[in-house]
Every structure is written in structure tokens, then in C-alpha cells.
Amino acid sequence: QKEVEQDPGPLSVPEGAIVSLNCTYSNSAFQYFMWYRQYSRKGPELLMYTYSSGNKEDGRFTAQVDKSSKYISLFIRDSQPSDSATYLCAMRVNTGGFKTIFGAGTRLFVKA
Amino acid sequence: GAVVSQHPSRVICKSGTSVKIECRSLDFQATTMFWYRQFPKQSLMLMATSNEGSKATYEQGVEKDKFLINHASLTLSTLTVTSAHPEDSSFYICSAVRKGRTSGSSITDTQYFGPGTRLTVL
Numbered sequence: 001q002k003e004v005e006q007d008p009g010p011l012s013v014p015e016g017a018i019v020s021l022n023c024t025y026s027n028s029a030f031q032y033f034m035w036y037r038q039y040s041r042k043g044p045e046l047l048m049y050t051y052s053s054g055n056k057e058d059g060r061f062t063a064q065v066d067k068s069s070k071y072i073s074l075f076i077r078d079s080q081p082s083d084s085a086t087y088l089c090a091m092r093v094n095t096g097g098f099k100t101i102f103g104a105g106t107r108l109f110v111k112a
Numbered sequence: 113g114a115v116v117s118q119h120p121s122r123v124i125c126k127s128g129t130s131v132k133i134e135c136r137s138l139d140f141q142a143t144t145m146f147w148y149r150q151f152p153k154q155s156l157m158l159m160a161t162s163n164e165g166s167k168a169t170y171e172q173g174v175e176k177d178k179f180l181i182n183h184a185s186l187t188l189s190t191l192t193v194t195s196a197h198p199e200d201s202s203f204y205i206c207s208a209v210r211k212g213r214t215s216g217s218s219i220t221d222t223q224y225f226g227p228g229t230r231l232t233v234l
Contacts, residue, residue: 008153036225043118043205043225044156088155100146100223104155 003027006089006103015112019076023089023103026070030091030101033065035074038086038105047087048074079110115139116208118226125196126234132192133229135206141186142208146223147179150203162189196233204229 006023013019021035031052036044048063050056050072056063062075072091076083089103115138125131135145143164148156160181161169168181180192189208193200207225 041203041228041230043116043227046222046224049222099158102155
């Protein structure tokens with residue numbers, strides 16, 4: 001079993017839709033959770049990070065962490081064609097080792 | 113915001129040659145940098161952790177004699193793929209850690225990624 005599971009998609013939605021991206025994980029020691037956006041042939045770009053459980057909102061993006069279920073989500077409201085990219089969840093145990101584990105990434109297509 | 117650069121952005125080489133990829137943190141000092149490899153439609157796989165002034169730490173299954181890492185300064189790490197073969201063709205991405213301003217707290221440390229280097233070995 002992988003430490004982090006993420007559906008690779010692709011996920012295709014119409015412009016303006018609410019997008020829900022999810023990851024599950026098995027290591028209960030993970031405390032630091034991140035979402036990255038990666039455009040084709042580019043490096044990942046940090047979108048949001050959350051420490052421990054709870055919600056965090058930034059503009060059209062909302063990140064949720066449910067440690068009891070070992071489940072994290074990223075919601076994108078009013079999705080735009082420019083949101084079309086691969087979204088990677090990532091997480092790590094909050095230690096000095098800083099070893100980040102990534103999900104496989106979900107490819108998102110937002111159709112105009 | 114923090115910027116991490118990589119050079120070159122893409123390289124095509126013949127089998128058996130060596131290729132060097134540079135990773136620079138442009139506006140912060142990074143004592144730790146990471147090197148990842150990403151195959152098409154797959155996630156990032158950590159290859160090694162590069163620490164300034166000391167030997168790199170390699171992940172299991174990564175040949176340290178094939179993937180030479182040098183972290184000579186607080187803003188530069190290099191990855192050299194020695195005697196490259198077609199199976200080494202991949203997207204190589206580095207990242208650098210910027211320490212948070214809160215003393216003693218690793219929570220605010222942030223990992224920034226470079227734009228990646230696409231290596232094609234013929």
C-alpha cells in the first residue's frame with residue numbers, strides 16, 4: 001500500500017464548476033499537508049499548506065484535512081480554464097528530516 | 113516570493129555522456145536541497161537530499177555513483193548524471209528549503225521547486 005493515494009484522473013469539468021480533489025494516506029504521523037499545482041513540463045508550485053487538521057481558505061481554494069479519516073481535500077470554486085493542471089497532494093511528518101511524500105497527482109481539465 | 117532556478121531547462125545527449133544540472137536558490141540561502149525525478153504521468157520520486165557542506169543522502173535504489181550531487185554553497189546544488197543511458201531520460205526537479213522566520217519552528221519551513229530539467233538520452 002502506498003503511503004499516499006491519489007486518483008490520477010483525468011478529471012474534466014466545465015468552467016465555473018466546483019472541483020474536489022482528494023488524497024488518502026496511511027501514516028498517522030503526517031502533520032503537514034500541502035497541495036501543489038504543476039503545469040505541463042513545469043515544476044510544482046505550492047498552492048496551500050495546512051498544519052494538522054482543519055480548513056484553510058485562500059481565494060477560490062479551500063484545503064481540508066481530516067486526520068481521523070486520514071483524508072485531505074482541495075476544493076476549487078468557480079473553476080477557470082487556467083486551473084487546468086496536475087494537482088499533487090503532499091505531506092510530511094513535522095520533523096527536521098523534511099521528507100515529503102507526494103501523491104501521484106490528479107490531472108484536471110477545465111473546459112471553457 | 114522565493115525562486116528556485118534550474119539550468120539547463122532541457123538537454124539532449126548521446127548515450128554514455130555525462131550531464132550536469134544546476135539548481136540555484138535565487139533569493140534565499142538553502143542548507144537543504146532535494147532532487148526528484150518524475151516520469152510521465154507519475155508523481156515526484158525523491159532521489160536524494162543534498163546538504164550544504166556534506167555528502168548527499170540517497171534514497172533506496174538510487175545509485176550514488178551514477179547520480180553525483182554536489183552542494184557546494186548555500187545557493188547552489190548540482191546533479192551530474194554520469195554515463196547517461198536512455199532509461200535515465202526523465203524530468204529532473206530540484207527543490208530548496210527556505211527556513212521560516214520563527215526560531216526553532218519547522219512548521220514555517222517552505223519547500224520551493226525549480227522549473228525542472230527535461231533530459232533525453234538518445
